[in-house]
Amino acid sequence: MTTADPLQRALDDPGDPPLRPLPPQVAELLRDLAAPPRLAAHLRAVHDVAHQLVTWVEREYPALQLDAEALLFGAATHDIGKAVHLAELSGPGSAHESAGRELLLARGVEPRLARFAATHADWNGPDVRLEDLLVSVADKVWKGKRAREPEDLVVARLAAHSGRTSWEEFLSFDDLLMSIASRADGRLAFQAAHPVHRTT
Template sequence: MSSQIRNFSTVHDAHKFLQQLGASSKLIRHVKLVGEAAELLIAKLHQLPVSFNAGFVRLGVAFHDAGKILHPEELTAKGNNHELAGEQLLIAHGVEPSLARCCRSHGQWESMECSLEELLVALADTLWKGKRISQLETMVIERLSALCKRDYWELFVEMDSCFEAIASEGDLRLSRS
């Protein structure tokens, strides 16, 4: 158990850390592909008058499936044992608890109070493979609408187009997974 909080300045540092913890190349490839979707979301949000922590989103995506180090079967089969296990693993190794929480919130966003950044991690984790979850997308747009002080439906059209563009390349990303 680490008593000191680790700081990660880059996603590359986070990937190296995951490898030190035993992450497989398949897991690293997965978080990189989700990271591609996250970068597209981040780029879109930078066009809006909204303040958010892009670094947190990037690192949250890098760490969101850390529990699959302990539950590698969930790399190829459905399951959520990796969620709490990942959070605990990261905290035990000195990762900031709010960042480690992305291990749970990316899969439990419906039942947890999540930050915008956590919702973006969850959204990137669905869009990367071409999946759309309207409830999650609605939550993100509602949060953005309030932060930007823009009409929900005006923002919906803009963000829905962004989400669709990211999802439309899901097959390409899946073929590289």
């Protein structure tokens, strides 16, 4: 695969603001699937925002046990099912959620890592953890959208950990999300610069 390949460009293009690269395992999976470049660009944007969320949580709540590896892998693969359900890349649909989890499991990905493909749009499941909620938030705020329900659930979990009021936790988390959302235009432009159609 050459650097002229649209998928490889989506994986390598630094972006503005600069976006972190996807984990090598995820980049290789996208190449194996001949994934649409737009999907790779989207996963990079959400993964980068998830990185910012992880950095903040680890700094502000050092005693909180957070599975950062799983969270970041989950952000990097949350929409992987759209490589199978291509119509959902540019339109509505939820078939990609269970399909993504099954695709990852079939390729030997651990269940603790594969689950995010299914949980990123399910905020109230019995086994939803803070990591799942943070991936859900990242999947909204990368484009400047705010989603009250998963944000409120994150705030409640942080307050339960810290002992501070939910209002105090909300103010702190809201400041972070407003800062991330303020750079949404660059991430949206990065995603739009990469084609929807997969390469062969």
